[in-house]
Amino acid sequence: MDIMPILSTLRRHKTAAALIVLEIALSCAIICNAVFLITQRVERMDRPSGLAEDELVVLRYAGIGKDDNAQAQAREDLAALRQLPGVKAATRVNQVPFGNGSWNSSINLTQDQRDPTAEATVYLAEEGFLDTMGVKLVEGRYFNADEYVDFLELQEPGSEVEIPAVVISKDLAGKLFPGQDAVGKSFYSWGDSPMRVVGVVDTLIRPNDEGGAAAAYRSMIFPVRFPFAQTVIRTSPGQRDEVMKAAIAEMERVNPRRVLTFNKTFEEMVADHYQADRSMVWLLVSVCIALLVVTALGIVGLASFWVQQRTKQIGVRRALGATRGQVLRYFQTENLLLATLGIVIGMIGAYGINQWLMSHYEMARLPALYLPVGAVALWLLGQVAVFGPARRAAAVPPAVATRSV
Structure with missing residues (x-):
């Protein structure tokens, strides 16, 4: 189809055409970045923790010691909990993933090293840590x-x-130790003495999000009994509520002077931790849907207006032999040209918005794949939106050409 008549018509309707181009450009720029943000949030929420999430119960107490020997109190607590029906294992640990706060430490490979090689979280674990948490030892x-x-x-x-x-x-x-067997190697973290690696676990997520995605699984487990730690109990998924009630009652019996400050299943902790991410995902989804609806309505409105304004012109074309299919393709091509111009501007805008987010909010670089996907989506949206008005234009009879205005 010759596009020169289409371009000539658009030049006579510059304001309306510019508004549609601007609308498509804004939609393209915002939606590309919004979908990227949604993808990042969903991937973050889907990260495996390496723990038996559906089997864990976490208790936290204040004022746990009934005498000066807090460590003896901790051993008494664990011995009592492990005897409860439904308890597979129990342990105490200084921190739990997706909890409040985090213990972290830098790591040097040599004692006189100036800049640390890495930074990792520190789990102070008692006996039964792996069995309780469900962490898998691989080396x-x-x-x-x-x-x-x-x-x-x-x-x-x-x-x-x-x-x-x-x-x-x-x-x-x-x-x-890239490309090497870590078992038997040593590094420096706590104190001046080297710490020897005796084992490697598969996956163990950090409590919070220090270091970003690249450092999310950099964890260390020290054989340190920490008396003021949180108590973690592993049970069957269907028994968590009953075991939690029994465990709270047992801890009250062992030492009635302490105060329970926290009791949740691990799944509840994960849900609380990602609440902001879920809210952000739904907000961004709503924004994307709203933008697409507004853009589609704008295209429909403009196309309908132009069909009404060009009724006689369309009738003349039909009288001169233009088929319904040619009229339909005319409006679809017109929309395709406007959408293409808007998408090109929108891609530039998407890149600019991403650069701004990268500089102000530590946003990752927008992958190039999102731009063509966004372009195709808006092209399809434009063609679907313009189809109704284009069909009405194609249905204009040739006799309209003989009517007076």
Whole structure:
């Protein structure tokens, strides 16, 4: 089809054409970045934690010691909990993924190293950590009974207590010792003594989002008994509520002077942690839908207006032999030209918005794939939106050409 008549018509309707082009451009720029943000949020929420999420219950208490020996109290608690019906395993740990706060430490491969090689989170774990959390050991071994140390002794002034072994995540092992077997290697993190890697676990997510996606699984497990830790219980998914009630009652029996400050299933903690992400996803989805609807309505409105304004012109073309299909393609081609111009401007705008987000909000670079996908979507939207008015134009009879205005 010759597009010169179409361009001539558009030049006579510059304002209306410019508004549609601008509308499509804004939609393209915003939707491309919005869909990218949605994808990032969904991927973040779908990250595996490496834990038995549907089997864990977490309890947190304040004022746990009934005497000066907090470590003895912790051992008594665990012994009582492990005897409860439905409890598969129980442990205490200084932090839990998706909880409040995080313990982190830098890592050096040599003692005199100026800049750290990596930074990772630190789990202070007692016996039963792997079995309770559901973390999978893929290399080496876990801690021996004689390798555990007490946190309070470790923190005493002038203490000579050292951490004799450490288990690290596979992701951290790859960062520290790329292409090598991490088991048997040493590094420096807590104190001046080297820490020897005895095992590697598959996946163990950090409590929060320090370091971004690249560092999400850089974790270390130290054989340190931390008396003021959180209690984690593993049970069957269908027994979590009953076990939680029984565990709270048992902890009350063992020491009635403490105060329960937190009790949730791990799935509830995950849901709370990602609440803001879910809200953002729904907000962005709503924005995308609204933009698409407004753009479609704008195209329909403009095309309908032009059909009404050009009724006699269309009738003349029909009288001169133009078929319905040719009239239909005329309006579809016209829309395609406007959409293409808007999409080109919108792609430039999408890139500019992404650069602004990168500089102000640490946003990742927009992948090039999102631009052609957005273009195709808007092209299809334009063709669907203009189809109704174009059909009405194609239905104009040739006799209209003989009517007076």
